[in-house]
Amino acid sequence: MLENTKLFGLTILALIPWKILYNKYKTNQLKYEKQLLFHERHNCVVMYTNIKGMSGWPPYKDQIVANIKEKNCLDPLYEPIIYFINTADKSLDISYMIIAIQKVYNTIIEACKRGVKIRLLMNFEESKNNLIPVQDCIKEGVSVQLYHNRNQNCVSIMHYKYMVKDYEEGKSGYIVNGSMNLTSNAFLENYENLMFSTDSYLVKSLHDNFEDCWKYIQTENKNF
Numbered sequence: 001m002l003e004n005t006k007l008f009g010l011t012i013l014a015l016i017p018w019k020i021l022y023n024k025y026k027t028n029q030l031k032y033e034k035q036l037l038f039h040e041r042h043n044c045v046v047m048y049t050n051i052k053g054m055s056g057w058p059p060y061k062d063q064i065v066a067n068i069k070e071k072n073c074l075d076p077l078y079e080p081i082i083y084f085i086n087t088a089d090k091s092l093d094i095s096y097m098i099i100a101i102q103k104v105y106n107t108i109i110e111a112c113k114r115g116v117k118i119r120l121l122m123n124f125e126e127s128k129n130n131l132i133p134v135q136d137c138i139k140e141g142v143s144v145q146l147y148h149n150r151n152q153n154c155v156s157i158m159h160y161k162y163m164v165k166d167y168e169e170g171k172s173g174y175i176v177n178g179s180m181n182l183t184s185n186a187f188l189e190n191y192e193n194l195m196f197s198t199d200s201y202l203v204k205s206l207h208d209n210f211e212d213c214w215k216y217i218q219t220e221n222k223n224f
Contacts, residue, residue, distance in 0.1 A: 038087065041196060042174050046080050048192040053077065075103070077187040080194055082107050084176050088165040091117045093210045095160040098126035099182040105133040109140045121213060123158040124148040145217045160213070167207045172200040 040058035047055050054077050075082075078101065085092065085107045092111060099105065099122060112118050120137060124146040127134060138144050147158035161181060167173035180192035197203070 039198075041080070041083060042198050044196050046178075046194040046196070048077070048180070048187060048190065048194075050189045050191065054080075054187075074184060074187055078103055080196070081176070081182065084163060084165065084174070084196070085111055088116045088118075090166050093119045093121075093164045093167075093207070093214075095121040095158070095162055095210055095213065097123045097157060097159050097161065097181050099133075100130060101182050101184060102133060104182050105137060108137055108142060112137070112140050112142050119143045119145075119210075119214060121145050121147065121158060121160065121210070121217065125157065145214060145221065147217050148221070150220070158213070158217070160209075162206050162210075164203065164207050164210055167203060172198060173203045173207065174198055175203050175206050177202075177206065 037058060044056055044058055046057050057080050081104060085104070088111050092108075094108070108118060108120070118137075118141075120134075120142055122134070122144075125148075127146055134144060134146075149156040161179065162175060162177040165174045174196070175198075176194055176196050178192065178194035180186040180190065180194065186192055
């Protein structure tokens with residue numbers, strides 16, 4: 001009996017290191033899978049159609065979100081944009097003609113509260129009737145510029161549709177660029193696309209474009 005007890009004890013002791021190693025393996029595996037998904041979601045093209053919904057969003061590259069006809073059930077379609085904002089670490093520059101989705105504004109505010117430096121560019125004419133969420137962003141520390149065309153003889157709008165996050169000179173960052181404004185109709189009813197990329201040339205180009213646009217509108221708005 002004593003020998004059996006010792007043998008059992010030795011077996012348990014021998015299994016402990018293997019359990020520790022297995023737990024470390026599983027932890028590292030989950031960490032790797034999360035990092036891989038993060039990379040894939042920042043290097044993909046997501047397509048929307050008014051018939052089948054969304055496709056191309058990892059890990060559901062071949063899966064299409066279909067038959068979503070209620071606007072209060074659009075979270076699966078919003079996920080690529082929400083994920084991009086949620087995973088911002090240091091900075092986030094947002095440039096859209098119009099943002100008309102409250103969940104997007106809420107996510108921007110949450111990112112600002114956790115310390116992300118956020119700048120937001122939008123077009124005044126498309127935003128002037130829905131300024132409450134914009135004002136909420138300003139109250140929480142988001143820097144906001146609204147483009148207003150003061151030349152009455154020329155029709156001009158700020159029509160950009162992109163975001164740049166965590167840009168560092170010489171180290172690149174992340175971008176999302178596409179055809180859609182951030183409205184529920186664009187996600188639900190239109191044929192649209194979103195392109196996510198970590199390509200250093202594309203990231204720097206959009207970063208530089210945002211800087212130029214931000215400074216220009218800031219100058220234009222001084223007396224507005």
